[in-house]
Amino acid sequence: MRVNAPMKVVSIGGGPAGLFFSIVLKRVHPAAEIVVHERNAPDDTFGWGVVFSDQTLGNIAAADPETFARIAADFVHWDAIDVNYRGRTIRAGGQGFAGIARKRLLGILQERALALGVDVRFRSPIDADAVRDADVIVAADGANSATRRAHETIFGTTLEGRRCRYMWLGCRQPFEAFTFAFERTDHGWFQIHAYQFDAHTSTVIVECREETWRAAGLDTMSTADSIAYCERLFARFLGGHPLMSNAAHLASPWLSFVQVNNARWSHDNVVLLGDAAHTAHFSIGSGTKLALEDAIALAKALAAHSEPAAAFAAYEAERRIEVLRLQNAARNSTEWFENVARYAALEAEQFAYSLLSRSQRLSHENLKVRDGAYVRRVEGWLAERSGVSEPIPPMFLPYRLREMELVNRVVVSPMAMYRCRDGTPDDFYLVHLGSRAQGGAGLVFTEMTCVAADARISPGCAGMYRDEHLAGWKRIVDFVHANTPAKIALQLGHAGPKGSTQVGWESPDEPLVEGNWPLIGPSPVPFGERSAIPREMTRDDMDRVVKQFVRAAHMGIAAGFDLLELHCAHGYLFSSFITPLTNKRTDAYGGSLENRLRFPLEVFAALRANWPERLPMSVRISATDWVEEGVTPDDAVEIARAFRAAGADLIDVSAGQTSRRAKPVYGRMFQTPFSDKIRNELGIATMAVGNITDADQVNGIIASGRADLVAIGRMHLADPYFTLHAAAALAYDAQPWPLSYLPGRDHYARTIRRAAEAAEVVR
Ligand SMILES: Cc1cc2nc3c(=O)[nH]c(=O)nc-3n(C[C@H](O)[C@H](O)[C@H](O)COP(=O)(O)OP(=O)(O)OC[C@H]3O[C@@H](n4cnc5c(N)ncnc54)[C@H](O)[C@@H]3O)c2cc1C
Numbered sequence: 067m068r069v070n071a072p073m074k075v076v077s078i079g080g081g082p083a084g085l086f087f088s089i090v091l092k093r094v095h096p097a098a099e100i101v102v103h104e105r106n107a108p109d110d111t112f113g114w115g116v117v118f119s120d121q122t123l124g125n126i127a128a129a130d131p132e133t134f135a136r137i138a139a140d141f142v143h144w145d146a147i148d149v150n151y152r153g154r155t156i157r158a159g160g161q162g163f164a165g166i167a168r169k170r171l172l173g174i175l176q177e178r179a180l181a182l183g184v185d186v187r188f189r190s191p192i193d194a195d196a197v198r199d200a201d202v203i204v205a206a207d208g209a210n211s212a213t214r215r216a217h218e219t220i221f222g223t224t225l226e227g228r229r230c231r232y233m234w235l236g237c238r239q240p241f242e243a244f245t246f247a248f249e250r251t252d253h254g255w256f257q258i259h260a261y262q263f264d265a266h267t268s269t270v271i272v273e274c275r276e277e278t279w280r281a282a283g284l285d286t287m288s289t290a291d292s293i294a295y296c297e298r299l300f301a302r303f304l305g306g307h308p309l310m311s312n313a314a315h316l317a318s319p320w321l322s323f324v325q326v327n328n329a330r331w332s333h334d335n336v337v338l339l340g341d342a343a344h345t346a347h348f349s350i351g352s353g354t355k356l357a358l359e360d361a362i363a364l365a366k367a368l369a370a371h372s373e374p375a376a377a378f379a380a381y382e383a384e385r386r387i388e389v390l391r392l393q394n395a396a397r398n399s400t401e402w403f404e405n406v407a408r409y410a411a412l413e414a415e416q417f418a419y420s421l422l423s424r425s426q427r428l429s430h431e432n433l434k435v436r437d438g439a440y441v442r443r444v445e446g447w448l449a450e451r452s453g454v455s456e457p458i459p460p461m462f463l464p465y466r467l468r469e470m471e472l473v474n475r476v477v478v479s480p481m482a483m484y485r486c487r488d489g490t491p492d493d494f495y496l497v498h499l500g501s502r503a504q505g506g507a508g509l510v511f512t513e514m515t516c517v518a519a520d521a522r523i524s525p526g527c528a529g530m531y532r533d534e535h536l537a538g539w540k541r542i543v544d545f546v547h548a549n550t551p552a553k554i555a556l557q558l559g560h561a562g563p564k565g566s567t568q569v570g571w572e573s574p575d576e577p578l579v580e581g582n583w584p585l586i587g588p589s590p591v592p593f594g595e596r597s598a599i600p601r602e603m604t605r606d607d608m609d610r611v612v613k614q615f616v617r618a619a620h621m622g623i624a625a626g627f628d629l630l631e632l633h634c635a636h637g638y639l640f641s642s643f644i645t646p647l648t649n650k651r652t653d654a655y656g657g658s659l660e661n662r663l664r665f666p667l668e669v670f671a672a673l674r675a676n677w678p679e680r681l682p683m684s685v686r687i688s689a690t691d692w693v694e695e696g697v698t699p700d701d702a703v704e705i706a707r708a709f710r711a712a713g714a715d716l717i718d719v720s721a722g723q724t725s726r727r728a729k730p731v732y733g734r735m736f737q738t739p740f741s742d743k744i745r746n747e748l749g750i751a752t753m754a755v756g757n758i759t760d761a762d763q764v765n766g767i768i769a770s771g772r773a774d775l776v777a778i779g780r781m782h783l784a785d786p787y788f789t790l791h792a793a794a795a796l797a798y799d800a801q802p803w804p805l806s807y808l809p810g811r812d813h814y815a816r817t818i819r820r821a822a823e824a825a826e827v828v829r
């Protein structure tokens with residue numbers, strides 16, 4: 067930075083990011099000399115309206131009240147979202163959005179920047195080399211940023227094309243709500259996202275899958291013909307008004323969204339801002355929001371730090387997490403619209419709920435706060451389908467699989483406790499599983515229970531291969547059945563290449579210090595660097611393993627379990643057959659997915675043939691290896707299909723843990739999208755699991771049809787009474803409590819109600 071000289075700042079690009087940045091910087095650092103170069107003329111913008119949430123408006127108001135006041139004067143504000151699907155319109159209120167013409171927004175920002183003394187130059191295309199001597203060069207030149215492209219490797223740019231085509235159009239039809247409409251054609255689904263942004267005009271974005279677009283011949287149609295096609299398709303929503311294009315400068319009006327990411331947002335004196343740094347799909351309405359919020363953060367960081375590098379680091383540190391959060395939500399949303407066909411079997415009520423909650427950011431309680439009557443209607447609809455007479459929180463809906471009836475949708479996920487001696491579950495297991503059954507979950511799973519001593523993961527794992535095991539399990543099952551309404555499931559497994567390892571609180575997945583036993587697997591591929599190499603299984607080995615499972619299943623019947631699950635996930639024996647990462651066989655059990663599934667399916671079928679007809683069976687799978695050459699979510703649909711054909715009633719959808727090379731994308735409910743995909747593409751019951759931490763999330767998952775059951779692992783270790791606590795918090799009285807605990811229920815409910823009231827007073 068020059069000593070005692072004003073900071074010289076150049077913005078390449080005068081879109082929302084560059085202009086608002088110049089405004090905020092002028093306010094917080096009036097001495098800065100700012101030039102904004104915009105290649106277009108002042109009123110030369112394509113596009114129609116943009117949308118802001120109430121929260122974004124608050125951020126703009128705090129950063130520059132004048133800009134906010136001007137924008138607010140031009141807003142079209144609306145509150146409801148309409149979902150038009152299969153001849154029905156489902157309306158949800160309380161959504162609080164505002165629309166404004168992009169042109170008007172830019173006009174306001176331009177005037178404000180000029181008034182504050184920013185040197186805004188129109189028709190001034192520029193590249194970074196020409197302004198090299200500025201202290202700070204802001205690359206605000208949009209998603210196709212040439213400034214970024216010039217140093218793509220340094221910024222670590224990744225560009226990911228998506229699967230839909232869309233056209234950004236205008237229309238004189240006044241939409242009174244933010245309107246989604248879906249139309250099915252012979253070529254696939256089309257949808258519109260429509261909202262009014264000034265007194266006379268609305269944005270109408272038409273979108274469809276790339277293959278639908280081609281099959282409909284839109285790839286070769288002129289703009290006029292494309293528009294005529296869309297007018298005919300969505301005629302009943304357009305009130306006779308034509309659709310209008312203002313994208314004459316584009317070769318085709320049909321665009322495809324590109325997800326832009328950068329590993330670094332600055333290099334030397336250049337810093338990326340807005341769409342140049344990151345994009346977020348329009349279906350979440352947040353590209354301009356991110357651009358404006360970036361602008362605020364960068365301007366403030368430059369005012370606070372004398373060195374640009376320190377300012378850039380502070381800006382990136384402040385913004386990166388928020389941007390990632392939004393991009394995650396936007397990705398879920400993008401995928402939802404790319405996969406409308408997946409949801410086409412849902413009835414309008416659930417289709418609309420699934421749409422509204424698509425980003426996994428808007429929860430059941432959020433929706434309730436926004437429009438309680440809407441949520442009550444959804445809950446009523448769900449209740450009716452479960453034979454319940456009035457609306458209740460969806461997590462408490464009963465569920466039936468074959469003759470097993472569950473009192474609610476909450477499941478204690480299988481979790482190894484590593485406390486058995488020679489495989490026998492003792493008093494610890496009785497208290498552990500017994501208290502979780504008393505805690506209100508509808509279904510409680512045993513941990514992976516191993517079918518032979520050498521099938522165990524660790525010396526502490528539970529077994530089902532000796533008489534003592536049967537006696538130990540029967541005592542637990544009897545307790546659960548006698549004292550709680552819960553059902554109890556037996557998860558059977560074989561550790562395969564991940565066997566003979568240390569217990570969970572030592573070095574899990576690493577070999578024992580001493581006393582290791584030999585491992586078997588599909589191929590001699592060790593799990594980790596220090597793992598033993600498994601012996602490639604022969605047909606005799608397979609026959610032996612099938613017998614061990616059938617024996618364990620019979621013991622499970624004798625113990626009185628209600629459901630049997632085969633563990634085919636997480637890199638254990640069957641999972642190691644399914645994933646190509648560890649199955650390198652060249653015989654009938656390796657190669658294609660069909661071959662890799664052969665042995666796990668054979669075991670499953672043998673279990674099904676021996677397990678009582680009246681009782682259900684499930685299978686836990688890893689729906690992705692999180693490794694490029696591994697199992698993909700599309701494969702997972704085929705895996706689930708194959709197990710369904712073998713008699714599976716429920717797919718327990720987990721993911722990963724099959725390879726040390728995995729790069730999982732963690733987050734709230736991060737595996738639930740796989741359950742959603744399998745359930746709705748196949749029409750089979752699924753159980754979601756993975757970082758599901760509260761009742762609100764469970765309610766949302768069930769209401770949206772992303773899963774039929776929700777398994778909760780670690781939260782149940784922290785709170786055995788997860789379900790009872792949720793019932794008290796939601797004032798749901800029909801959840802059965804152990805009779806002796808009823809005074810605790812009422813006391814707990816009063817205590818949390820008072821705490822909530824006190825928090826309300828403080829606010
Ligand atoms: C169909 C569609 C609908 C959308 N709807 C919404 C919505 O409802 N809500 C929302 O928040 N966002 C929406 N967006 C996203 C929004 O348009 C962008 O996220 C936002 O405009 C980003 O602002 P920006 O300033 O970073 O980039 P841009 O708006 O792209 O601005 C970049 C500017 O840089 C200029 N420029 C480029 N190169 C040069 C150069 N070399 N020299 C000088 N100038 C240059 C360009 O002319 C342009 O004016 C939508 C986008 C699309 C495509």
Ligand SMILES: Cc1cc2nc3c(=O)[nH]c(=O)nc-3n(C[C@H](O)[C@H](O)[C@H](O)COP(=O)(O)O)c2cc1C
Pocket residue numbers: 479480481482483512513514557570633635686720755756757758777778779780781
């Ligand atoms: C201590 C522990 C032991 C586990 N053991 C098993 C197991 O035996 N079988 C299994 O399928 N999953 C097992 N898991 C995975 C859980 O069932 C669950 O899928 C995972 O913890 C993610 O859910 P959560 O985020 O709710 O904890 C285990 C998880 C933990 C934390």
